[in-house]
Amino acid sequence: MISLFAEPRASPAVSVSPAAGSLLNADTPRERVRDYVSFSALSLFQRCSLRYHFRYVAQLPEESTAASLVFGRAIHRAIEHHFTELLAGNAPPELDAMLAEFNSGWDETPAQQIAFPKTASRDDLTQLATRMLAAFQDSDVSQPRGHILGIEEELRGRVINDAPDLLARLDLLREVDGTLIVSDFKTSRSAWSADAAADAADQLRLYSLLVSQRFPGLKIRLEFVVLSKAKKVVITRHDVAIDAARIERTKRIAQRVWQAIKAGNYFPSVSPLNCGTCPFQTACRNWTG
Numbered sequence: 001m002i003s004l005f006a007e008p009r010a011s012p013a014v015s016v017s018p019a020a021g022s023l024l025n026a027d028t029p030r031e032r033v034r035d036y037v038s039f040s041a042l043s044l045f046q047r048c049s050l051r052y053h054f055r056y057v058a059q060l061p062e063e064s065t066a067a068s069l070v071f072g073r074a075i076h077r078a079i080e081h082h083f084t085e086l087l088a089g090n091a092p093p094e095l096d097a098m099l100a101e102f103n104s105g106w107d108e109t110p111a112q113q114i115a116f117p118k119t120a121s122r123d124d125l126t127q128l129a130t131r132m133l134a135a136f137q138d139s140d141v142s143q144p145r146g147h148i149l150g151i152e153e154e155l156r157g158r159v160i161n162d163a164p165d166l167l168a169r170l171d172l173l174r175e176v177d178g179t180l181i182v183s184d185f186k187t188s189r190s191a192w193s194a195d196a197a198a199d200a201a202d203q204l205r206l207y208s209l210l211v212s213q214r215f216p217g218l219k220i221r222l223e224f225v226v227l228s229k230a231k232k233v234v235i236t237r238h239d240v241a242i243d244a245a246r247i248e249r250t251k252r253i254a255q256r257v258w259q260a261i262k263a264g265n266y267f268p269s270v271s272p273l274n275c276g277t278c279p280f281q282t283a284c285r286n287w288t289g
């Protein structure tokens with residue numbers, strides 16, 4: 001099945017604001033909900049509603065965390081550090097400083113929690129991170145034109161009908177010649193094709209609605225910046241067209257997903273793609289329905 005939504009990042013939980021309290025099931029424990037919904041939570045529900053239930057409703061601790069997820073978050077943190085230095089008016093950080101951020105990000109997950117694939121050790125992944133961050137420093141994406149307005153900027157607002165606020169975290173927001181540019185950084189096993197970028201584009205299109213609410217009247221441009229994890233690292237940009245009809249479709253699908261969440265129908269969606277990195281495999285096996 002092709003998902004509407006892109007591969008999610010670690011994300012905040014789904015929730016309902018007091019103003020939207022009527023959206024809650026009567027038996028939804030209020031201390032377990034927040035007053036927003038994230039794109040990644042919606043995406044997770046689409047991929048496997050039971051995994052969504054374990055994470056956001058039962059709030060089970062993860063049995064393990066895939067090394068690929070830990071790696072992606074740590075790379076993200078290193079890149080965030082780079083742009084934070086630029087925003088502060090400082091010189092770009094040296095590779096060692098970026099690697100230190102990578103390692104700090106990695107160490108946020110307890111070592112015994114991390115599930116490595118058979119083909120890669122921590123050392124292998126550190127070497128890969130070194131190559132990827134060096135390639136990032138050498139590429140023009142590390143020296144973006146214009147003024148940086150925000151890094152990991154949180155925006156939220158009501159963009160999905162009959163659902164709580166959507167909460168977005170923008171990797172990089174800058175202004176170039178009167179246009180706001182939203183950049184979302186991804187790591188991927190291989191370079192993205194145009195089709196892969198198109199499949200992931202709904203996330204950014206929804207985010208563009210939040211940017212419009214915050215900066216009305218300004219032109220907006222959306223892009224993915226993808227760092228491949230191949231032996232020779234490739235960094236590509238993919239522009240995302242802001243298409244009104246597509247945005248409307250995405251909003252309606254998100255609304256339906258939210259309605260399904262409210263209905264609380266959870267069931268396993270077993271597939272190698274879903275289950276290989278699932279942190280709740282034991283809970284799933286023990287689930288009695």
Ligand code: SF4
Pocket residue numbers: 048049050051268269270271274275278279280281284285
């Ligand atoms: S193991 Fe697979 S089916 Fe079970 S909860 Fe995880 S992703 Fe869903």
